Amino acid sequence: MRQTVEELTNGIIAGDRASLARGITLVESNSQKHFEEGQMLLQALMSHQNKTIRIGITGVPGAGKSTFIDSFGTYLTSKGLKVAVLAIDPSSQVSKGSILGDKTRMERLARDHKAFIRPSPAGGKLGGVSRKTRESIILCEAAGYDVILVETVGVGQGEYVVRNMVDFFLLIVLTGAGDELQVMKKGIMELPDLVVVNKADGDNKQRAVKAKQELNTILHFLTSYTEGWLTEAVLCSSTKESGIEEIWTKIEQFRERVEKNGLFKKRREEQQKEWLHDLIKEQVERLVFQHPIIKEHISQLESDIIKGKQSVSKSALSVIELFKQVYSS
Amino acid sequence: MRQTVEELTNGIIAGDRASLARGITLVESNSQKHFEEGQMLLQALMSHQNKTIRIGITGVPGAGKSTFIDSFGTYLTSKGLKVAVLAIDPSSQVSKGSILGDKTRMERLARDHKAFIRPSPAGGKLGGVSRKTRESIILCEAAGYDVILVETVGVGQGEYVVRNMVDFFLLIVLTGAGDELQVMKKGIMELPDLVVVNKADGDNKQRAVKAKQELNTILHFLTSYTEGWLTEAVLCSSTKESGIEEIWTKIEQFRERVEKNGLFKKRREEQQKEWLHDLIKEQVERLVFQHPIIKEHISQLESDIIKGKQSVSKSALSVIELFKQVYSS
Incomplete structure (x- = not known):
């Protein structure tokens, strides 16, 4: 990203197409860094x-x-x-x-x-x-x-x-x-x-x-x-x-x-709530799947499941237990 | 649920259609109790x-x-x-x-x-x-x-x-x-x-x-x-x-x-991994959305978002912070 979030914000507000295109690429990105920048960008554009x-x-x-x-x-x-x-x-x-x-x-x-x-x-x-x-x-x-x-x-x-x-x-x-x-x-x-x-x-x-x-x-x-x-x-x-x-x-x-x-407003409000829920889910999933210890555990479970040593259901529950442990320490 | 998980298991293995139909209804249910019973059922059927x-x-x-x-x-x-x-x-x-x-x-x-x-x-x-x-x-x-x-x-x-x-x-x-x-x-x-x-x-x-x-x-x-x-x-x-x-x-x-x-086996293995990931996501989402304190917080945020007091992005991050706090205590 050559442009800073602030530059992007200004570009988008000014109607610059290239900035808009780059902004969309940013929010579409799956990396955590881009996610945070993307959320900053959205926050900045909120009042516009x-x-x-x-x-x-x-x-x-x-x-x-x-x-x-x-x-x-x-x-x-x-x-x-x-x-x-x-x-x-x-x-x-x-x-x-x-x-x-x-x-x-x-x-x-x-x-x-x-x-x-x-x-x-x-x-x-x-x-x-x-x-x-x-x-x-x-x-x-x-x-x-x-x-x-x-x-x-x-x-x-x-x-x-x-x-x-x-x-x-x-x-x-x-x-x-x-x-x-x-x-x-x-x-x-x-x-x-x-x-x-x-x-x-x-x-x-x-x-x-x-x-x-x-x-x-x-x-x-x-x-x-x-x-x-x-x-x-x-x-x-x-x-x-x-x-x-x-x-x-x-x-x-x-x-x-x-x-x-009043339905126009009401519908947009409902949509914002749904958006919030989706964002929360996405972030929580990151907490699980990107934590090195949990990641390691999941990959061990995967190989156990394949060998028939462990069921999918039990494996999922053990991940949840580990998740609670990891974040409580 | 009148039948116990054990009865359902036996009914399904015996090829009883009514048990199979009830079993599917159980795994399709969105309640946490049914989820657990459904997972027990799957676990029991694993070797069949x-x-x-x-x-x-x-x-x-x-x-x-x-x-x-x-x-x-x-x-x-x-x-x-x-x-x-x-x-x-x-x-x-x-x-x-x-x-x-x-x-x-x-x-x-x-x-x-x-x-x-x-x-x-x-x-x-x-x-x-x-x-x-x-x-x-x-x-x-x-x-x-x-x-x-x-x-x-x-x-x-x-x-x-x-x-x-x-x-x-x-x-x-x-x-x-x-x-x-x-x-x-x-x-x-x-x-x-x-x-x-x-x-x-x-x-x-x-x-x-x-x-x-x-x-x-x-x-x-x-x-x-x-x-x-x-x-x-x-x-x-x-x-x-x-x-x-x-x-x-x-x-x-x-x-x-x-x-x-070997592709048949490999493909089924990949599918099991994906299933594990989906199950983990579902359980983690429950941890967030069904926790009374977090639930309360989310509903407060929703009304703030609607009033324009708070952005969706910031709200999501605050839920994640609360989530970490709640499960670390």
Whole structure:
């Protein structure tokens, strides 16, 4: 780290993109030293939070999330808003690569100086990603970004994690995937504040209209995730750029509604509590797994378990005993 | 719990389904008392592990996982094997319901006395699910099940978690989803030991053949997850029941291969280590979050954070300090 935490703080507040990128790298780091510096940075940026909206975007691979973000983000920057895109990339744990690393997925937005795109490899550790994405959001907000788009791939657990980090959650669906809707509806359909039927153009238009109607029927019978807000399905064509403005209008209406009824504030507060709990867990785990004596003991147990000398359950309990001993002396 | 741990142990070893179901409920429980009993149960069952194969099955919603498991499981029981299906259900955190609770998704298998189906709600906590699913596997194995099928929905993080619990990993793909393949390939395609192109029948047959060829081309350029094994794509029709036998033959070949080169054993050993680490984390978290003084402190911090008096980072550090104090006295 060539820059000090203070320099980074000033850079980020001044809206310097390189500082922001380095700040995110710092909070994403797994080393204890970087963790402490990262927490100092966050502490320093705490008083520089602006009024922002955090929007989660999800959908199965191929639903057109990137194309949508490209159009939607460009629309927002054209309105004078600064847009940050944080993409959680669960892919490629094996090769450590990142499909989202390829910024060409969002061609226009990547060249837009009012936009900042940051793919973050999940690396298979969901908890870590959750904490780090949350911290990256804070950094982007301190850097003056008004709209934070958090993209998550897939229909797995990532959805729930992201839902708990954002103000508004948007599900992008594809009309082509046949029975996909049938299977998805129960679990996933309970999460979003808006469902976007993407690729509503050309040959696909009619199917999209039908899908929208079906979705609205389903949504009608579900409890909305956000109290006092009716989740609806709308049409969108990212390539023809239709529907984009309507989606932003919905989000603005949503924001007004939840600010009025106090839910916006309440949700962010809940999210902070969750963040605190995650941070505590992370630190406590360090106390265990990075203590030299405990580390040694664990590695002995591992070899005993493999030899069949010891069960996993008993081993875990013996680690806990040792942990208590070590920290009581 | 009316049955004692000893009674449960005996019931499970005797292959009693009700005992097995209760045992799983016990290890899935979040209470400390049940945790301890669950660990005693696992300890008691430790010496009753048989030769089994653990197969992870994944695919996007609508890919036909349930229909596949229904056919595949029925094929296996017809060969005299006992089959357990553990389905991780990431859905419906909001309503606490479970789409997979509906056993009619696997109609034949649900009526088959050589099969045991158990859906487990993920409840939004991935780590917990991972530990609990692992323990449920042990229980099923002690109860005499030869093949353990672990189903996971989606293309998110769940895949990685399940991949790390099983011997063999199977990805089911659907040919209809158009560009789905394009987007998926990099991340997901690195995980499976076999890719099954499902619904290869009727109108879909030709597209399935084409998809299989494309997939094999892609797989050819990827590093297989399992060293010494070439991941291939095969066709399957769960409704017409074709391809099922070929898939089982592949799995048997795989097993022979990895048993010979030591990878089977090595992988299970690695998985036990990971399980140990997860258990330790869970227990340490209990030490923090269930200690009355620390609990009180955390709730005070939460209200300070909300009032803007305190940052999340500093709060977490103060909890760690208190934790050290509490356990050193």
